[in-house]
Amino acid sequence: MAQGGTSDAREGEGPGFWLWDLRVDTVLDGRTPVCRHVEGEHVRVEGEALLFPAGARVSMYALAALLPLLPAKRRDTDPHDWMSTDAEVACPDPHCGGRFRIVREGRRWFSHAATTGLPDARGTPYWQEGQP
Ligand SMILES: [Zn+2]
Numbered sequence: 001m002a003q004g005g006t007s008d009a010r011e012g013e014g015p016g017f018w019l020w021d022l023r024v025d026t027v028l029d030g031r032t033p034v035c036r037h038v039e040g041e042h043v044r045v046e047g048e049a050l051l052f053p054a055g056a057r058v059s060m061y062a063l064a065a066l067l068p069l070l071p072a073k074r075r076d077t078d079p080h081d082w083m084s085t086d087a088e089v090a091c092p093d094p095h096c097g098g099r100f101r102i103v104r105e106g107r108r109w110f111s112h113a114a115t116t117g118l119p120d121a122r123g124t125p126y127w128q129e130g131q132p
Pocket residue numbers: 033034035036037059062091092093096097098
């Protein structure tokens with residue numbers, strides 16, 4: 001098992017691990033934001049990708065505040081870890097009022113070989129699996 005382990009194996013795919021897909025919702029709760037934050041707008045995180053609904057606009061300042069937290073939020077964390085219990089991140093403008101709620105949705109399994117860059121362990125990248 002890998003260090004820190006929630007390692008798992010699947011037949012024919014070798015060892016791997018689970019990551020959460022995320023949805024990041026814009027939350028205002030009656031506050032009027034300075035930046036363009038619209039209640040209910042969201043961004044999804046699937047694999048390593050950020051998915052923006054058609055027409056969505058996201059403040060680059062807010063995105064810059066969120067990005068460092070997303071990889072940690074995708075992983076299982078101790079139930080007492082603040083990363084497990086705290087879900088809202090404030091816009092970095094202290095006068096703004098915009099907040100972003102990070103919600104764990106479904107879990108997705110990744111094989112180690114499909115996600116590593118180590119030459120001796122490397123397989124087909126996960127994003128190319130199932131492609132002709
Ligand atoms: Zn803001």
